[in-house]
Amino acid sequence: xxxxxxxxxxxxxxxxxxxxxxxxxxxxxxxxxxxxxxxxxxxxxxxxxxxxxxxxxxxxxxxxxxxxxxxxxxxxxxxxxxxxxxxxxxxxxxxxxxxxxxxxxxxxxxxxxxxxxxxxxxxxxxxxxxxxxxxxxxxxxxxxxxxxxxxxxxxxxxxxxxxxxxxxxxxxxxxxxxxxxxxxxxxxxxxxxxxxxxxxxxxxxxxxxxxxxxxxxxxxxxxxxxxxxxxxxxxxxxxxxxxxxxxxxxxxxxxxxxxxxxxxxxxxxxxxxxxxxxxxxxxxxxxxxxxxxxxxxxxxxxxxxxxxxxxxxxxxxxxxxxxxxxxxxxxxxxxxxxxxxxxxxxxxxxxxxxxxxxxxxxxxxxxxxxxxxxxxxxxxxxxxxxxxxxxxxxxxxxxxxxxxxxxxxxxxxxxxxxxxxxxxxxxxxxxxxxxxxxxxxxxxxxxxxxxxxxxxxxxxxxxxxxxxxxxxxxxxxxxxxxxxxxxxxxxxxxxxxxxxxxxxxxxxxxxxxxxxxxxxxxxxxxxxxxxxxxxxxxxxxxx
Amino acid sequence: xxxxxxxxxxxxxxxxxxxxxxxxxxxxxxxxxxxxxxxxxxxxxxxxxxxxxxxxxxxxxxxxxxxxxxxxxxxxxxxxxxxxxxxxxxxxxxxxxxxxxxxxxxxxxxxxxxxxxxxxxxxxxxxxxxxxxxxxxxxxxxxxxxxxxxxxxxxxxxxxxxxxxxxxxxxxxxxxxxxxxxxxxxxxxxxxxxxxxxxxxxxxxxxxxxxxxxxxxxxxxxxxxxxxxxxxxxxxxxxxxxxxxxxxxxxxxxxxxxxxxxxxxxxxxxxxxxxxxxxxxxxxxxxxxxxxxxxxxxxxxxxxxxxxxxxxxxxxxxxxxxxxxxxxxxxxxxxxxxxxxxxxxxxxxxxxxxxxxxxxxxxxxxxxxxxx
Numbered sequence: 066x067x068x069x070x071x072x073x074x075x076x077x078x079x080x081x082x083x084x085x086x087x088x089x090x091x092x093x094x095x096x097x098x099x100x101x102x103x104x105x106x107x108x109x110x111x112x113x114x115x116x117x118x119x120x121x122x123x124x125x126x127x128x129x130x131x132x133x134x135x136x137x138x139x140x141x142x143x144x145x146x147x148x149x150x151x152x153x154x155x156x157x158x159x160x161x162x163x164x165x166x167x168x169x170x171x172x173x174x175x176x177x178x179x180x181x182x183x184x185x186x187x188x189x190x191x192x193x194x195x196x197x198x199x200x201x202x203x204x205x206x207x208x209x210x211x212x213x214x215x216x217x218x219x220x221x222x223x224x225x226x227x228x229x230x231x232x233x234x235x236x237x238x239x240x241x242x243x244x245x246x247x248x249x250x251x252x253x254x255x256x257x258x259x260x261x262x263x264x265x266x267x268x269x270x271x272x273x274x275x276x277x278x279x280x281x282x283x284x285x286x287x288x289x290x291x292x293x294x295x296x297x298x299x300x301x302x303x304x305x306x307x308x309x310x311x312x313x314x315x316x317x318x319x320x321x322x323x324x325x326x327x328x329x330x331x332x333x334x335x336x337x338x339x340x341x342x343x344x345x346x347x348x349x350x351x352x353x354x355x356x357x358x359x360x361x362x363x364x365x366x367x368x369x370x371x372x373x374x375x376x377x378x379x380x381x382x383x384x385x386x387x388x389x390x391x392x393x394x395x396x397x398x399x400x401x402x403x404x405x406x407x408x409x410x411x412x413x414x415x416x417x418x419x420x421x422x423x424x425x426x427x428x429x430x431x432x433x434x435x436x437x438x439x440x441x442x443x444x445x446x447x448x449x450x451x452x453x454x455x456x457x458x459x460x461x462x463x464x465x466x467x468x469x470x471x472x473x474x475x476x477x478x479x480x481x482x483x484x485x486x487x488x489x490x491x492x493x494x495x496x497x498x499x500x501x502x503x504x505x506x507x508x509x510x511x512x513x514x515x516x517x518x519x520x521x522x523x524x525x526x527x528x529x530x531x532x533x534x535x536x537x538x539x540x541x542x543x544x545x546x547x548x549x550x551x552x553x554x555x556x557x558x559x560x561x562x563x564x565x566x567x568x569x570x571x572x573x574x575x576x577x578x579x580x581x582x583x584x585x586x587x588x589x590x591x592x593x594x595x596x597x598x599x600x601x602x603x604x605x606x607x608x
Numbered sequence: 609x610x611x612x613x614x615x616x617x618x619x620x621x622x623x624x625x626x627x628x629x630x631x632x633x634x635x636x637x638x639x640x641x642x643x644x645x646x647x648x649x650x651x652x653x654x655x656x657x658x659x660x661x662x663x664x665x666x667x668x669x670x671x672x673x674x675x676x677x678x679x680x681x682x683x684x685x686x687x688x689x690x691x692x693x694x695x696x697x698x699x700x701x702x703x704x705x706x707x708x709x710x711x712x713x714x715x716x717x718x719x720x721x722x723x724x725x726x727x728x729x730x731x732x733x734x735x736x737x738x739x740x741x742x743x744x745x746x747x748x749x750x751x752x753x754x755x756x757x758x759x760x761x762x763x764x765x766x767x768x769x770x771x772x773x774x775x776x777x778x779x780x781x782x783x784x785x786x787x788x789x790x791x792x793x794x795x796x797x798x799x800x801x802x803x804x805x806x807x808x809x810x811x812x813x814x815x816x817x818x819x820x821x822x823x824x825x826x827x828x829x830x831x832x833x834x835x836x837x838x839x840x841x842x843x844x845x846x847x848x849x850x851x852x853x854x855x856x857x858x859x860x861x862x863x864x865x866x867x868x869x870x871x872x873x874x875x876x877x878x879x880x881x882x883x884x885x886x887x888x889x890x891x892x893x894x895x896x897x898x899x900x901x902x903x904x905x906x907x908x909x910x911x912x913x914x915x916x917x918x919x920x921x922x923x924x925x926x927x928x929x930x931x932x933x934x935x936x937x938x939x940x941x942x943x944x945x946x947x948x949x950x951x952x953x954x955x956x957x958x959x960x961x962x963x964x965x966x967x968x969x970x971x972x973x974x975x976x977x978x979x980x
Contacts, residue, residue: 098705173843180848185857273840278798279980289800292698294969295725297705376877386877453698460702464709472663472691472711551698553665553711556690562668568843569669570932571868571885572875576847576854 073432077440080425080486083417087479088447091458092304098461099301111302120286124306127266127282130197134204134265135258141205141356142212143254148353149213150220152346153338160354161213162594165536167361168210169544169590170368171561172270173568174583178364179203179275181371188367195277203271205360208261210540215257215492216250218533221338222496222526223249251325252495259318260491263311263449283307287451292551297457304454311449315442323438365587372580376573383577387585400582403563404589407543410559411593413478414485414542419535421482422489423527429490430497444490447483455480456551472553480552481542488541489534496530497523529601536597543590560586656685662910665691665712665902667699671930672923680917686910696722696803703902704729713905714914716758720749720896720958721806724965727754732900735912739919743936747896749961755898758918761933762866762953763807764892765794766885768852771860779861782815782891786830794861795837795849800972802841803895808863809975810964811893814957825978832979852885866892867932870949874929879945887951894956897933 100106114120149161167175179202183193193199223246231241267284281289283303290300341350375382387400425444429437447455459480463470470476500523508518545561558566560582567579659681670690677688691712693699700722703715707729718726726732732754740748740756747757765779771793772778779785785794797805816824837859839845846864849857853872869883899918901911917923924935928946935942942950 173841176844177848180844181856184848185859273801274844278800278838278840285801291701292695293800293806294972295697295701295704295722296969297701382877456694456698457702457705460705460711464706471706551694551702553691553693553702556692565668566671568847570875571846571853571864571871572873573854574877575871575875 073428073436076424076428076432080421080428080444081440083421084443084447084483084486087459088450088455088483089443091462092450092454093458094462095297095454095458095460096301096305099297100305102298107298110298111305114299114302115306120303120306123281123283123286123303124310126280127284127307128310130200130204130280130282131262131266131268134201134208134268135262137201138205138208138212138261139254139258141360142209142257143216144349144353145209145357146213146217146220148350150217151225151338152341152350154341154350157338158595158598159591160357161217161598162591163365164210164213164357164361165540165594166365166587166590167206168208168537169540169586170583171545171564172274174368174564174579175203175206175364176270176274177371177568177580178367179206181367182363194275195279197276197280199275200268200271200280202360203275204261204265204268206364207271208264209357209361211260211264211488211537212254212257214533214537215260215488216253218492218530219250219253219495220246222529225339248325252322252498255318255322255325256491256495259315259445260448260487262314263445263487266311267307267449267451269452283310284451288453291453291457300451300453304451307449307451308446311446312442315445319438319441368580368583368587372577372584375577383574383581384584386574387578387581398558398563400563400585403558403560403582404585406557407559407561407586407589410478410481411539411542413475414481415535415538417478417482418485418489418538419531422486422493422534422538423531425486426490426493426497426527430494441490441494445487448487453551455483456553459552472555474555474557476552477554478542481545482538485534485538485541488537489531492534492537493527493530496526500526532597532601536594539593539597540590543586543593560589660684660686660907660910661689662686662714662907662914663689663691663712664914665693665699665703665715667696667717668692668694669931670717673926673930676923676926679922680914684910684913688914700726703731707731707903710902710904712902713907713911714899715902716897716899716918718755718898718900719803720894720961721803721810721964721968723749723755723898723961726900727961728965731903733903733905733908735901735915737912737919738916739937742938743919744938746958747936749896750898755900756915756919757896757936758899759924759927759931759933759935760894760896762892762894762956763804763811763863764866764951764953765888766850766852766862766864766868767888768850768855768860769882769884769886771851778886779888780890781888782812782827785836785861786827786834788834790834790861792835792837793859794831794834795839795845795857795859796831796863797842797845798838798840799975802845804842804845804863804865806968807893807895808891809971810959811891811957813971814893814959815891825974828975828978836979838979853883865932866951866953867928867934867946869951870946871932873949874945883949887953889951889953892953892956894953894958895933896936 100111149157179199180194181187182189183191183199185192185194193202228241228245231245232238236244266282268282269284269288272280272282272285283306287300287303287307290296290303341347372383373379373381425440429441459476460471504522505518508522509515513521543560545559564579564582564586567575567582670692681687693702696717696719699715700718703710703726710731715731727750734752734754735756736753737756740753743757747760749757767778776789779787779790784790796808799806799809812824812827816822816827818824837849839849842864845862846855846868849855849859850862851858851860852862853868855862866887869885869887872885873879873883899915901908901915905911919937921937921940924937924940925942927933927935929943
């Protein structure tokens, strides 16, 4: 018993220390600073903020738009996950990599792409900007990858023969799915949903750009209080409201998850995918891929179109301007440097995230109970916490450490890792939980040491999950999620920052270069995703 | 399939490789090479003292020709570290939060709309900069000289030249914007999330006032009735909603800057002989950007030298094409494209920073009620 506890502590120490130092401590510091500015807790300000009718509207809108966004993402993502996991067809690999691309694009670029489709002079001819539909469509665009990859990762490893056996035994196709596949997928679906919900719950750029000033989430209100009105008490109150909401949601989530875990023999080999058979299957595959292309491909195509459009017709003029020797770039940093900086930060964030994520996932999967549940929820919180609050929190807390980290470049990959950690954990836990205990027992009976059992039985399985998580960590970092927007950072511009700078200048050349840079970011992401997928098949699941 | 060791080994190797690459690459990024240190070795035996590090905190829009920073560095045996802290508002708040233990020695980029908040928090040390005497008094907004003006610009209405002609001229004043012929033609930024949006709101307050027959809120109700589009930021207003220049939208009137036509010409290839957009000089709001020595700076003397340096002719002349604003020193050399295409605003609207600071939140709330 004592050794088990020691093992638990050892497993927990690193991820817990990381979250404690770089999330709990900073956020607690800034909340205390905001709510008790003179070391005395004064609740009159927070109460005034919380009892405003606007605050109620804000909270309600934040909640329902996130709920609907999550449901829509599932509705479009689940058939996609099924098709990509089960069927083999031309272009599947590429599609699998491309779905990760939206995930990394800065909101200002996505906003621009959506406006090119549904804004003034939109290609589609339907004005949807400044409507809830634009917000929801953009949320689906961003988050589909989460469902496709987290659920798809498990689906691809379910042995389809189990379902076939059920069919042979007389179950209908739907019945076989409901009784056999659904229970096995449920943990992964819950995992993916929780991430999508948190992402859309704290949506910021999409709401501002596509919703216009008529819509605001709590995140937007925190930003306005902190960076426009310079009203820290109000910002802290709203951030606390956001955290409270998330606390409740995470409790509900863990209850659901606790009832959902089932053991099942997952296949390590890629035996699951096969060519579609017959007209119905081809139609289904075609329709699903078509929907994915509509929601994910169209905005990306709009971006590429703008990158290729020059003053003298279509061509590569924007790219040659971006990479050329022209002194007139609005960037003041060689684009190659921006690409290198992005890759370096992404590699660092992934390197921080993957070992911590593995430890955390092992703890959560092997040690159930209140402790593991609480730990799981804690890991999710950074995803749902206002980026301004985290950034400001770093400033007021990290100066008290022996080494002043407040303006260190290491904070950038750390902030990325905070956001990416839930992905790694979420992608790993369902797989760890579903590893059949009997397999482990057989290995032990056959004389394998516990370490060897873990290496032979568990590791190949979680290796795949880890690579799913790692690809997300890499993508989160490449995309510079909000988390780093409010960190004081040294002058090492990344690709998203280069895009911001280019977009903030009038002039067709600057605009074209911004779109060209966005296209480069897309290509880099797609290559990284393909590389991760390739590793996944050769290193872990290879036959 | 029998499990082999190969997958595990490959996985571990890959993870190890990523870690090694990351560590190596990060150490490269984190230790920025100092150009002076790698420079020509001194032939004399007297080794120069190690360079002092000056830290500048600034907003995301700050840009300077790198060679100019290098000149400052070699003249003062210093290295300049630039920290970015988000937009101007976020930067000011971050400087206030770290007042007791400042991150930097000198701050650049606080403007007149956020100035009073920064001054009230006491984050700056007064300093009479060399060269500031030649700056027009209208731009020197702090009598106690805690901040030094560096540049200024005007937030102005821009219009798409193609949309207007002799028969249907562009609006000339703020009042024109509420006329029926300009219905549905204007896009502005939300003052709650955008710096030019806030400046335009302040312009309407300065022009129409808070009392009388037709207050600034009445004006906004009229704009609303005339179908003004309100978007969250400059990029969305100019690039996606405005029809002129690089704009891809369908509205020919936008709140932007007096220098936007210059950028339209400068950032086009080939450069056109005339700008595709033009500026309405009525109803412009003047933004002044300041630098200041931070209280508690580790290198206060070097910080002062840097503020002085920002007012030198060479630095002032470098500002326009980097940030598309005007230098505060009147006789600074301005590039040709600026003299050709920039519009001098004869009488911009202004407002005392203290007045802005005292009323911003109330005005923003009133604006929301009126413009919605």
